[in-house]
Amino acid sequence: MIRIEHINKKFRRLQALDNISANFDKGQVISLIGPNGSGKTTLIKSILGMVKPDSGKIFVKDQPVNGDPAYRSDIGYMPQIGRYPDNMKVGQLFEMMKKIRNADEKETDNDLVLQFNIPAIYEKPMRTLSGGTRQKVSAALAFLFNPAILILDEPTAGLDPLSSEILKEKIIHEKKKNKLILITSHVLSDLEELTTHIMYLQEGKMQFLKDLETLQEETGEIKLSKAIAKVMRGYETDNKWINQIFLAEKKDERIY
Amino acid sequence: MLKLSRYVLYDILRNKIVIAYTLFLFIVSFSMFRMEENSSKAILSLLNIVLIVLPLISLIFTTIHYYNSYEFIELMLSQPLSRTRILLSEFGGVCISLLSAFWIGVGVPVLLFSADDTGFALLFTGTALTIVFTSIAFLASVRSKDKARGIGFALLLWFYFALIYDGLVLLILFAFSDYPMEKFTLLLSALNPIDLGRIFIMLKMDISALMGYTGALYKDFFGSGKGVLFTTVIMLLWATIPLWLAIRSFRRKDM
Numbered sequence: 001m002i003r004i005e006h007i008n009k010k011f012r013r014l015q016a017l018d019n020i021s022a023n024f025d026k027g028q029v030i031s032l033i034g035p036n037g038s039g040k041t042t043l044i045k046s047i048l049g050m051v052k053p054d055s056g057k058i059f060v061k062d063q064p065v066n067g068d069p070a071y072r073s074d075i076g077y078m079p080q081i082g083r084y085p086d087n088m089k090v091g092q093l094f095e096m097m098k099k100i101r102n103a104d105e106k107e108t109d110n111d112l113v114l115q116f117n118i119p120a121i122y123e124k125p126m127r128t129l130s131g132g133t134r135q136k137v138s139a140a141l142a143f144l145f146n147p148a149i150l151i152l153d154e155p156t157a158g159l160d161p162l163s164s165e166i167l168k169e170k171i172i173h174e175k176k177k178n179k180l181i182l183i184t185s186h187v188l189s190d191l192e193e194l195t196t197h198i199m200y201l202q203e204g205k206m207q208f209l210k211d212l213e214t215l216q217e218e219t220g221e222i223k224l225s226k227a228i229a230k231v232m233r234g235y236e237t238d239n240k241w242i243n244q245i246f247l248a249e250k251k252d253e254r255i256y
Numbered sequence: 257m258l259k260l261s262r263y264v265l266y267d268i269l270r271n272k273i274v275i276a277y278t279l280f281l282f283i284v285s286f287s288m289f290r291m292e293e294n295s296s297k298a299i300l301s302l303l304n305i306v307l308i309v310l311p312l313i314s315l316i317f318t319t320i321h322y323y324n325s326y327e328f329i330e331l332m333l334s335q336p337l338s339r340t341r342i343l344l345s346e347f348g349g350v351c352i353s354l355l356s357a358f359w360i361g362v363g364v365p366v367l368l369f370s371a372d373d374t375g376f377a378l379l380f381t382g383t384a385l386t387i388v389f390t391s392i393a394f395l396a397s398v399r400s401k402d403k404a405r406g407i408g409f410a411l412l413l414w415f416y417f418a419l420i421y422d423g424l425v426l427l428i429l430f431a432f433s434d435y436p437m438e439k440f441t442l443l444l445s446a447l448n449p450i451d452l453g454r455i456f457i458m459l460k461m462d463i464s465a466l467m468g469y470t471g472a473l474y475k476d477f478f479g480s481g482k483g484v485l486f487t488t489v490i491m492l493l494w495a496t497i498p499l500w501l502a503i504r505s506f507r508r509k510d511m
Contacts, residue, residue, distance in 0.1 A: 011510075050333050050511040073336040083327035087270040088263075096263055100335050 001026050001149060001180045002047060007056030009042055009204075016042040017053065018204040024182065024197075026148065029175050030209075031191045032184040033228070034201035040184045041080060043201070044151055047182075048077055060149070073101060076147035080154045080184075082138035084126040090137060091122030094144070101145050111173075112140040115166050131158045139167055143174070150174060150181045156190050168194065188225040198228070207232075260332070260342070264349025267328070268321065274353045277313060281305075281361025288365075295370040296461055299378055302362065303457055306382045307450050308418055310358065311389040315410040318350050318393035323403040330511055339507045347394055347499060354386050374460040381453035384491040388449045389414075391499040398502045398509070421448045438473045446486075449494045456487050 002024040009017040016039045024030055032040045045051040047058055049065050049072070058065040061074060084093060098108065113119065116136040121129070129137065135158045142150060152171070156164040171194055175181060185191050198215055200207040208231070212224070221227040268274055285302055292298040325346065332342045362382055366375040393410050400406040425444050429437055445451045459478040477483050 045511070048334050050330075052508060052510060069338045070336050072334065075334075077334040079330075079334070083330055085263075085267055085325065085328040085331075087267055088328075092263075097335070099259055100332075100337065 001061055002182075003059040003062075004043075004047075005057045005059075007046060007053040007058060009039075009046065009051060009053045011042075015204045017046065020056075020201075020204075020206050022199065022206065022209055024180055026180045027175075027178045028197050029171070029181045029183065029195050030197045030199055031195040032182060032199050032201065033186075033188070033191075034207075038201040039204040040201055041153055042204075044077075044153055044182065044184065047151065048072065048075065073145070074147050075149045075151060076142035076145060078135075078138045078142035078150075078152045078155055080157070082134045084134070084137070086125065086127035088126050089122065090118065090124055090126065090129070093126065093137070094118075094122075094141070097141060097144065103145055107146065108144050109146045110144070112136075112143050112166070112170055115170075116140055116163060132160060132163070135159050136163060139170075143170060148179055150179060152181070152183045154184055154186070156185065156187060164190070188228065192224045195224070198224075200228070200231075258345075258348070260337070260345035261348040261352065264325070264328075264346055265353055267325065268349060268353045273317065274357050277317075277354075278357040278361045281357060282365065285362045285365035289369040296374060299366075299370055299374050299457075300461065302366075302378060303454070306362065306378060306385065307454055310382055310385050311418060311450060312414050314354055314386050314389035315393045315396075315414050316407065317354065318390045319397045319407050319410045321350055322346070322394065322397040323406060333511055340503050343394070343398070343503050343506050347390065351387055351390050354390060355383060358382050358386055374457065377457045377460045381457055384487075384495070385449060385453055388491060388494040388498075391495045391502070395498040395502040395505075398506045417448055417450050421451065425451070442474070442477065446490045449491060452487060452490055456483070459483075 002022075004020055004022045007017055007020050008015075018039075020039075020043065032043065034040055042051055046053050047060065047065065049069065052066070060071045063071040065071065088096070094113070098105075116139070118137065118140055121133065126134075126137075135155075139152075139155060142152065150171075155167055155171075159167060168190065171181060171183075175194065181194075183191060183194065195212060197209065197211045199209045210218075215224075215227050215231070216222055219227040219230040221230055284305060288298040288301050289295060292301065329342060329346070333339070359379075363379055366379060392413060396409045396413060397406040400409055425441070428444070429441065445455050455474060456478060459475050478487070
């Protein structure tokens with residue numbers, strides 16, 4: 001469904017994406033992981049056509065990304081930081097998005113809208129919303145048009161545990177509908193129950209793209225974070241990041 | 257496209273600056289016509305407002321609006337909409353709001369008190385200048401990612417067109433005063449939409465008789481249908497070329 005062919009992107013002197021090629025198919029849940037600034041968001045934005053790669057091609061459902069923008073109607077995108085017009089009310093935002101997509105009321109998927117109780121804040125202007133509420137609005141919008149491809153950039157960051165659980169349930173539900181889902185997250189335990197494939201990026205380079213079983217087999221670890229840690233030790237490029245996750249997890253265990 | 261422009265318009269109306277601008281224009285034009293007994297004198301005073309204030313407001317308002325709606329643009333980019341369409345809707349929304357402010361604020365008083373050739377020339381010039389400077393402001397703001405730089409650049413452009421350019425023209429005319437410059441000054445006027453607008457209106461008034469041989473030549477040219485066509489075409493070029501350049505660089509931009 002998404003085919004990436006040798007894309008490169010440089011921001012001034014920083015090589016954000018370095019010759020990345022990949023192929024994503026429906027039914028897959030791809031976890032994009034890597035340290036901060038490894039190019040995850042740049043890759044996502046390139047697929048959406050918001051960032052223009054210096055070279056290489058991206059196809060979504062065999063449509064080139066730099067051509068007709070209609071391919072984006074198959075994509076639901078939840079940005080890392082949802083930024084919306086300040087003066088617009090939540091209700092207006094939803095109404096506008098429906099108008100833009102020419103969507104019928106019947107075709108829209110209002111599950112998340114209802115579960116996050118968004119109609120209760122329809123009259124609030126976007127600027128008054130807290131970060132977490134904004135995330136809920138972003139999530140509800142991403143799923144609203146029942147798209148075949150979902151791109152979620154740090155979906156659970158900033159959400160309370162209950163909402164985070166609702167969102168995860170929804171992702172699993174969509175996964176069963178044979179959709180392609182791309183997720184980036186630093187919370188590996190969140191990804192564990194969802195993911196089918198892992199794509200690891202570092203300094204703009206793709207270190208590996210493997211399915212979960214292969215990864216578990218190769219490393220002999222069942223837990224995703226440990227498996228990735230083991231792989232990364234093999235690469236020995238930057239172990240710090242993985243260690244930090246381990247430390248964080250241990251701290252968690254002590255608290256609970 | 258109008259679908260999107262509607263939301264842009266709605267957003268602009270919410271922040272009330274356009275309404276204040278309309279009121280300002282209306283009060284100024286109305287009081288000019290009431291104070292001056294001769295309506296052509298009032299038009300002359302209004303002319304200065306149209307030539308100085310209108311471009312300034314169009315530039316500053318458009319640049320600030322562009323940076324404020326950066327979120328909106330970002331949101332639209334993830335939707336199945338082309339970049340050209342997004343920018344054109346923004347342009348349409350801003351243009352419509354600034355033009356309606358001008359037509360209500362200046363247009364209504366002019367039609368009430370001085371609905372003649374000069375009045376219509378003033379309205380034509382005001383409309384053209386609003387569109388031209390909105391388009392120039394879009395180019396300035398699309399090109400610079402930083403808000404302060406964008407507004408600074410827009411202000412600089414205003415200084416250039418409203419003040420510096422005239423000085424440069426005078427300098428050239430003095431330096432080459434021994435040569436026949438009439439045709440050349442005609443060309444120079446085309447390079448600055450504010451100058452072009454000024455000449456276009458002045459020649460509809462009686463004062464052009466005071467401008468000597470050059471004035472006569474101008475009157476001959478601008479007074480005819482050819483002049484109106486010339487002004488319209490040049491203004492159109494001034495409106496479309498910056499907008500086209502803005503769209504071109506907006507299409508290549510990383511958001």
